Amino acid sequence: MSTNTSTTTVFKRRESEARSYCRGFDTVFTSAQGSEMTARDGQTYIDFLAGCSSLNYGHNDPDMKEALIAHLQADGIAHGLDMHTNTKADFLETFENVILRPRNMDHKVMFTGPTGANAVEAAMKIARKVTGRSNIVAFTNGFHGVTQGALAATGNGYHRGGAGLPLNNVTRLPFDGYMGQGTDTADYLEAMLNDPSSGLDAPAAILLETVQGEGGLNAARPEWVQRVARLAKEAGALLIIDDIQAGCGRTGTFFSFEEFGIDPDIVTMAKSVSGFGLPMALVLVKPEHDVMGPAEHNGTFRGNTHAFITARVAIEKFWSDNAFQDDIARRAKIVEKALQEIADMVPGSRLKGRSMMRGVDVGSGELAGDICARAFQNGLIVETSGPNDEVVKILAPLTTPDAQLEAGLSILKDAARDVIGTTKVAAE
Amino acid sequence: MSTNTSTTTVFKRRESEARSYCRGFDTVFTSAQGSEMTARDGQTYIDFLAGCSSLNYGHNDPDMKEALIAHLQADGIAHGLDMHTNTKADFLETFENVILRPRNMDHKVMFTGPTGANAVEAAMKIARKVTGRSNIVAFTNGFHGVTQGALAATGNGYHRGGAGLPLNNVTRLPFDGYMGQGTDTADYLEAMLNDPSSGLDAPAAILLETVQGEGGLNAARPEWVQRVARLAKEAGALLIIDDIQAGCGRTGTFFSFEEFGIDPDIVTMAKSVSGFGLPMALVLVKPEHDVMGPAEHNGTFRGNTHAFITARVAIEKFWSDNAFQDDIARRAKIVEKALQEIADMVPGSRLKGRSMMRGVDVGSGELAGDICARAFQNGLIVETSGPNDEVVKILAPLTTPDAQLEAGLSILKDAARDVIGTTKVAAE
Amino acid sequence: MSTNTSTTTVFKRRESEARSYCRGFDTVFTSAQGSEMTARDGQTYIDFLAGCSSLNYGHNDPDMKEALIAHLQADGIAHGLDMHTNTKADFLETFENVILRPRNMDHKVMFTGPTGANAVEAAMKIARKVTGRSNIVAFTNGFHGVTQGALAATGNGYHRGGAGLPLNNVTRLPFDGYMGQGTDTADYLEAMLNDPSSGLDAPAAILLETVQGEGGLNAARPEWVQRVARLAKEAGALLIIDDIQAGCGRTGTFFSFEEFGIDPDIVTMAKSVSGFGLPMALVLVKPEHDVMGPAEHNGTFRGNTHAFITARVAIEKFWSDNAFQDDIARRAKIVEKALQEIADMVPGSRLKGRSMMRGVDVGSGELAGDICARAFQNGLIVETSGPNDEVVKILAPLTTPDAQLEAGLSILKDAARDVIGTTKVAAE
Amino acid sequence: MSTNTSTTTVFKRRESEARSYCRGFDTVFTSAQGSEMTARDGQTYIDFLAGCSSLNYGHNDPDMKEALIAHLQADGIAHGLDMHTNTKADFLETFENVILRPRNMDHKVMFTGPTGANAVEAAMKIARKVTGRSNIVAFTNGFHGVTQGALAATGNGYHRGGAGLPLNNVTRLPFDGYMGQGTDTADYLEAMLNDPSSGLDAPAAILLETVQGEGGLNAARPEWVQRVARLAKEAGALLIIDDIQAGCGRTGTFFSFEEFGIDPDIVTMAKSVSGFGLPMALVLVKPEHDVMGPAEHNGTFRGNTHAFITARVAIEKFWSDNAFQDDIARRAKIVEKALQEIADMVPGSRLKGRSMMRGVDVGSGELAGDICARAFQNGLIVETSGPNDEVVKILAPLTTPDAQLEAGLSILKDAARDVIGTTKVAAE
DSSP: OOOOGGGGHHHHHHBOTTOOHHHHSOSOEEEEEBTEEEETTSOEEEESSHHHHTOTTOBTOHHHHHHHHHHHHTTBOSOOTTSOBHHHHHHHHHIIIIIIGGGTOOOEEEEOSSSHHHHHHHHHHHHHHHHSOOEEEEETTOOOOSSHHHHHHOOOHHHHHTTSSOOOSEEEEOOTTTTOTTOOHHHHHHHHHHOTTSSOOOEEEEEEOSEETTTTOEEOOHHHHHHHHHHHHHTTOEEEEEOTTTTTTTTSSSSTTGGGTOOOSEEEEOGGGGSSSOOOOEEEEOGGGOOOOTTTSOOTTSSOHHHHHHHHHHHHHHHSSSHHHHHHHHHHHHHHHHHHHHHHHSTTOEEEEETTEEEEEOSOHHHHHHHHHHHHHTTEEOEEESTTSOEEEEOOOTTOOHHHHHHHHHHHHHHHHHHHHHHHHHHO | OOOOGGGGHHHHHHBOTTOOHHHHSOSOEEEEEBTEEEETTSOEEEESSHHHHTOTTOBTOHHHHHHHHHHHHTTBOSOOTTOOBHHHHHHHHHIIIIIIGGGTOOOEEEEOSSSHHHHHHHHHHHHHHHHSOOEEEEETTOOOOSSHHHHHHOOOHHHHHTTSSOOOSEEEEOOTTTTOTTOOHHHHHHHHHHOTTSSOOOEEEEEEOSEETTTTOEEOOHHHHHHHHHHHHHTTOEEEEEOTTTTTTTTSSSSTTGGGTOOOSEEEEOGGGGSSSOOOOEEEEOGGGOOOOTTTSOOTTSSOHHHHHHHHHHHHHHHSSSHHHHHHHHHHHHHHHHHHHHHHHSTTOEEEEETTEEEEEOSOHHHHHHHHHHHHHTTEEOEEESTTSOEEEEOOOTTOOHHHHHHHHHHHHHHHHHHHHHHHHHHO | OOOOGGGGHHHHHHBOTTOOHHHHSOSOEEEEEBTEEEETTSOEEEESSHHHHTOTTOBSOHHHHHHHHHHHHTTBOSOOTTOOBHHHHHHHHHIIIIIIGGGTOOOEEEEOSSSHHHHHHHHHHHHHHHHSOOEEEEETTOOOOSSHHHHHHOOOHHHHHTTSSOOOSEEEEOOTTTTOTTOOHHHHHHHHHHOTTSSOOOEEEEEEOSEETTTTOEEOOHHHHHHHHHHHHHTTOEEEEEOTTTTTTTTSSSSTTGGGTOOOSEEEEOGGGGSSSOOOOEEEEOGGGOOOOTTTSOOTTSSOHHHHHHHHHHHHHHHSSSHHHHHHHHHHHHHHHHHHHHHHHSTTOEEEEETTEEEEEOSOHHHHHHHHHHHHHTTEEOEEESTTSOEEEEOOOTTOOHHHHHHHHHHHHHHHHHHHHHHHHHHO | OOOOGGGGHHHHHHBOTTOOHHHHSOSOEEEEEBTEEEETTSOEEEESSHHHHTOTTOBTOHHHHHHHHHHHHTTBOSOOTTOOBHHHHHHHHHIIIIIIGGGTOOOEEEEOSSSHHHHHHHHHHHHHHHHSOOOEEEETTOOOOSSHHHHHHOOOHHHHHTTSSOOOSEEEEOOTTTTOTTOOHHHHHHHHHHOTTSSOOOOSEEEEOSEETTTTOEEOOHHHHHHHHHHHHHTTOEEEEEOTTTTTTTTSSSSTTGGGTOOOSEEEEOGGGGSSSOOOOEEEEOGGGOOOOTTTSOOTTSSOHHHHHHHHHHHHHHHSSSHHHHHHHHHHHHHHHHHHHHHHHSTTOEEEEETTEEEEEOSOHHHHHHHHHHHHHTTEEOEEESTTSOEEEEOOOTTOOHHHHHHHHHHHHHHHHHHHHHHHHHHO
């Protein structure tokens, strides 16, 4: 497969250098269905990136598509600011009945500007307003977005450097496992919180991902998250779970923390929440912390009406019973088995993440990058993550049929085998 | 017309208190076409708010709708991160040919997260990275969004208060006209820039709206904008025009500054850029300032594929020749005449804004609010703006047929007359 | 007079490049009495700099000296942290009886670390704690010190640049006269304070010098200061008068604002408050704002015991009756007359400041610097100030005998005449 | 001994509530010699606080006193801004010959405003200017002063709270021992520095006290300090040793780090540097980092001339040979033995600090406070430190004759015994 230089000229000529994924996947995509994308040249690709977990239900789900077309044909509202619409009402009722109520959650739903970063910004503002405190605890290798407030909570130095400003009002503490197996980093958090001279200003919130997607698929242990939740409560700080990448089924349940027995004050969601890949973000906030006044955190596109339609269909279709969860669990085992095979090829490598948010740390960004590049040549879209891009990360649609999942994993294993073979030859 | 309490229960029960427009326009909208919105109860409304200038071409433009349905039916990409897609290529080529080239602009196009605030955040980061400076000059009554970086540049105290943090790295200076007719505020800007002891840290950028939409439809004089542009250049600062509300034809031309003879380093766009009200935002940046590295400013929904389709159709349909501009100019006169009639009813009131971004400052937020409320009762959606909500603001779709425009203005005039009459009676 | 290169080697070799005044006055001083300093080579100089207004009572006042020697001989406390000492008690009683009570001031006295900057930092902290607000209004060309908090309030770009950080939480507004004669800058302050969308966050304090010493001897009009005081009160902001340079008689009365009829919430003092040039600083704060808890703002050298002794003597000697004030007034006229003669030599120049804090703006830093350099050659120590060092500034000891004052002024006039003559010749 | 209420009225009436030590030591001191202070009522006290280590050579050292009186009698310069004076030259030459040269240090000497906080502020500015970075690493329980820049580096929450502002641009990391014996906190520092996604912005400096005085006499292990020094160098960060409390012989050598084999880029000094308790502070900075321009960090009282005299005498008298160091070592053993006896009385208590900067952590602030209060009743001035004031801290003058040292320790042991006895009785 060759690079489509002729057809990508306009991007080079006119699009900003900030463009990124198109550099690694250098072709022009024209259509997609389920877990497969098709390029202009007819080449098809299995998609193990899934819009960075924005397409957990695959591309162009037929039911969502049908509902959206019907809405368009009926001149349904396309843009309604935050006015009442029937589509928003329907989404809210479905979300309440299918998602919140069965999980004993009575959070209010706040529609922010339709980006994850915007949801995080809103969550941080709420926590600061509720507590009257400015500091927020975030963790090593966390990723929460690149607008100024969210970026302060993001660990990645490359992104931080883009601010052109010191990023402040966030205290960085070590995530679970960051200091090796012998040290429980929650001990350090507890010591800092309880020592009046530690220099940790009383936090408005503790903000974390249960699985750090961009940070290298670091999965926190349930007991660590539970303890952090307890420490937050004791410290008068809100617990914010950023479930933007790990939520919507990616880790096996709708929320990534369902099996932990915690009760977050705030949950941020985006990516797959619209079901269809359309821009949408929301903040779930406990009623007692729902303190933003009318339009205090506003935004023209808060509440994307088209996304309400597809989001409602997604929830009805996939979360009304346990069938989908069971599917995810089964597929997660398939993925794990394949990744273990890759891990076995690379001395010192190890599996990362959990459920369908899995990867293998192959120890070097160069190796991981080579594997992904080779896989792309063979028809698989897959990406790296981690501080040094050292983790080959699989974010396949959760709906990927088993055969297609196996096919994609097979390409990946071959790519790993090829690259490692080449590397060894080169090294000899 | 009565409030639909029974049908809005779910919003009260489940949506955050941050919801806003739905409070003033308390009905449930179900469909919309052109300049008219229809509620669940069958009531229709002329829309003079137009998604806060996000629907400059009206609701559900048939050509855009048709193109989007065709795309959906063909399983076109719905979400593609920032990968190459044919729809993005088509948008870029159209934007280049129809918008940029005829205006002698060679700006690069950066797709940010699809909110205006995100575009502003990116613009501020670019300016800081280009110059190595942290300070940005923004103006009294400016509105640029509510994420932390953009919010620092926003003047509104209610929104600023939501941050729960001091908002810094922005120097506020007086907008054109802020100090009354006798004082050219550009004199003060110039003095501050040239005085090494003024306390104004050398700015990375000067950021402004040519017409301040939320700030009360304050329209800067061309010569003031030109002088600010010159001062920015002399100071080594980038000029950022925030054209999110004033762009896309709202002030008579595609960009609000076309007739000023200035050459902004960066332009931020959102709202009507997708044409259809879909979330989309972009930053135009001169090639020499296109310094953000790959994904340095990233975001999952940067580049909304559906929006690329409608945006391309909008540009082809409305901006390929001068017909639309001429229409806008004609309609602007109709609006101005009606607003002058309202102004004549209220002693001390005055017209604000320019072209189809017009309003009347009636001197009090209470009066302006009463007029809008009465208009809504009579089938017109219209809002206030300004520091004290004292401006009745008309942001009708630019495509509103003359008869419908006159009908809406007629409702507004009647509302003003009714409210003022009532007020006088009450005062007597 | 030649430079003493041989004797200044150790400074060049070992002292930091941050050293400053020694560069312009390049000799080694060994003793001083009254208004005269003597160098190692026997050369004497009339001192019109007076430790930047730290030696308002001249060098080595015999009464203060005698008291300090007696204290030393009796093994009086040299360092007592902030413990009770008889010397501190004596100072407090004298300050209360001679200074505060006759002026109807019931301010508490807070001893901070013995630098003006430290007093300003404390004042800013108090205002923020009292109001719960973070923002402080300071003015163009203000100078308040170079530690991080005080530096944020300082206008000078060279000093600000030394921070290596954005300096924040201060809003800069135009000082009286900054926008020319036609504009009362208090109008702008008032507009900003009353406009909820101005972008001016509600200030904790308004901080100003009534005469800006470093900023170019800009003397605010009494009515401007009065209005600012009123606006501060209305805005719930504390009024902080930084009287570090302008206080202790420099402007004719003990406090610079005595004749303005204002009642500042906080006054910062340093420089001449010890009388003898010893490090000492204090903050006067109204009892209702005395909110710093025990040691909340601490510092090892807060309360310099030796300085308490000389400060007490200074107050008793100079402020027990009106004789000293009358002397100052008479001398101020002598200074004014001489400066007017210099102003008459330089087209476009103008007098700055008031009372014994006077200077002449000669329009260029180069010219002002040449005049001071020539004066030094002829036995006069005098410095420049202002944004571009364009003001020849006289800060002679207030105790300078008339004959010596005339002698110094004579040297200065000659220097001006020489330099201007030379400049004219060079220009021809 | 009763409280002198009648004589302390003026303090209560007129001095700010910020006063502190006077509350615990509620008498009025009038004179002092060596290690003894005398109150107005004739009562004498052994001083184990020594101006918080500002009086390492005791009160009113006769040689320093004599030199200062001679200077006064000769009308030597009392205040000279930063002009050349013979006293400054003499100090610099002595400091160079006796302190710097024998230790192979070629640091430049920068005289800052005469407070430790000011020296720390200057050091932070230098590091930021040298590196172009804003972040500075400081440690849990560190204390560096309460002006805004220094306060950001200070851990104490009570002092931080006084800022009324978020304190930023400092990253807090765990000091040696903070995470218990099993964890070397330098591992965490190293991981943070080397992980591009850790969220630790590249630091301008690493700032530390080798023994944390206010933080509870935490003494870092030499190997930890050495490793931190190495990590700083590798990270391109300057190493700043804050030797304000631990320097000038307090830990057995002139600098606290002499025996560690490290070469700090910057050292901050204050407290005992003047020898006599007079306000003085300085920054030692390697020539290649001496980047502050003339007056870029200025201050009226930088370079206290009286302090130059006493400082020079102190250095000549105590540091010209090893006799004083040997004395310190011997006395440190006496102190250690006594503190061990106290530690033996309190289960779970432990010795803290090193050399003559020693204390005993008795496990509770209440107990430590009671011991100090009882000791004061019996004629000993001694204070607590630590996050919860749980450490009884001895900072006796280094010159205290052995008999007087034993006498003071005896009072302290009795106080401990009394208080513990009482506590036990109360508990029973």
